[in-house]
Amino acid sequence: xxxxxxxxxxxxxxxxxxxxxxxxxxxxxxxxxxxxxxxxxxxxxxxxxxxxxxxxxxxxxxxxxxxxxxxxxxxxxxxxxxxxxxxxxxxxxxxxxxxxxxxxxxxxxxxxxxxxxxxxxxxxxxxxxxxxxxxxxxxxxxxxxxxxxxxxxxxxxxxxxxxxxxxxxxxxxxxxxxxxxxxxxxxxxxxxxxxxxxxxxxxxxxxxxxxxxxxxxxxxxxxxxxxxxxxxxxxxxxxxxxxxxxxxxxxxxxxxxxxxxxxxxxxxxxxxxxxxxxxxxxxxxxxxxxxxxxxxxxxxxxxxxxxxxxxx
Numbered sequence: 609x610x611x612x613x614x615x616x617x618x619x620x621x622x623x624x625x626x627x628x629x630x631x632x633x634x635x636x637x638x639x640x641x642x643x644x645x646x647x648x649x650x651x652x653x654x655x656x657x658x659x660x661x662x663x664x665x666x667x668x669x670x671x672x673x674x675x676x677x678x679x680x681x682x683x684x685x686x687x688x689x690x691x692x693x694x695x696x697x698x699x700x701x702x703x704x705x706x707x708x709x710x711x712x713x714x715x716x717x718x719x720x721x722x723x724x725x726x727x728x729x730x731x732x733x734x735x736x737x738x739x740x741x742x743x744x745x746x747x748x749x750x751x752x753x754x755x756x757x758x759x760x761x762x763x764x765x766x767x768x769x770x771x772x773x774x775x776x777x778x779x780x781x782x783x784x785x786x787x788x789x790x791x792x793x794x795x796x797x798x799x800x801x802x803x804x805x806x807x808x809x810x811x812x813x814x815x816x817x818x819x820x821x822x823x824x825x826x827x828x829x830x831x832x833x834x835x836x837x838x839x840x841x842x843x844x845x846x847x848x849x850x851x852x853x854x855x856x857x858x859x860x861x862x863x864x865x866x867x868x869x870x871x872x873x874x875x876x877x878x879x880x881x882x883x884x885x886x887x888x889x890x891x892x893x894x895x896x897x898x899x900x901x902x903x904x905x906x907x908x909x910x911x912x913x914x915x916x917x918x919x920x
Contacts, residue, residue, distance in 0.1 A: 648894030677890035683710035716759035716813035
């Protein structure tokens with residue numbers, strides 16, 4: 609009970625930036641990245657919604673990815689900004705729980721969603737005649753529902769358990785958000801069993817989908833190599849390389865961070881790696897998908913011209 613009372617006032621986040629001029633410069637850079645991510649992902653969602661040429665399973669999944677990226681960056685950066693500008697590093701228990709829940713929800717959901725997007729490309733390229741059957745609207749909605757629902761259950765479990773642990777060692781979290789693996793070492797109880805559940809969840813929502821994605825794209829690239837049409841081969845290769853770029857940026861630091869034993873991890877390294885999947889990836893996804901996708905660029909031009917004609 610004593611440990612719980614100490615936790616009831618919340619925690620303190622060490623943050624991401626030192627209180628120096630360099631820290632201020634890095635802070636402004638992150639704010640710029642945040643604004644680009646906010647604008648880019650919002651634009652992708654609106655574009656896919658407004659242009660009927662993009663009303664396909666692939667772009668519907670992409671709109672969900674943009675939505676998750678919006679939630680991702682909005683669950684961490686605003687609190688980082690408030691704490692840095694105010695000089696107050698505290699975070700309430702409720703806010704910490706909400707941040708942990710949002711982070712785990714999007715982390716697991718995006719891992720499964722990227723696997724769904726890989727399956728979509730596999731069917732489109734390797735089994736094109738069966739695409740309308742295998743990737744119909746019902747299947748697309750099922751994939752999205754499974755991603756959100758299963759990740760929600762996982763995030764609720766971990767958030768509730770983590771906040772119910774007694775924290776009597778310290779309330780200072782060496783991170784810029786309430787990341788549960790950074791909170792576990794502060795608990796004054798044996799957490800080895802719970803750490804196995806974190807390891808299991810990481811494998812279930814990240815590592816297994818990652819292996820599935822690699823196997824899927826391996827088969828896709830093999831099929832692309834044997835295509836007779838050079839134009840079709842180029843388009844398919846561009847699409848695959850775009851997806852693989854996103855997957856690499858997202859999964860690599862995540863898997864490297866969460867699948868290592870605690871003895872081989874350092875808080876500073878974990879914090880720096882977290883910047884990739886919580887801040888950089890949400891900014892890069894809409895840029896990569898828009899600049900390397902002629903259909904998205906074409907949709908943007910159509911929507912822009914339509915908006916101008918309506919104003920006249």
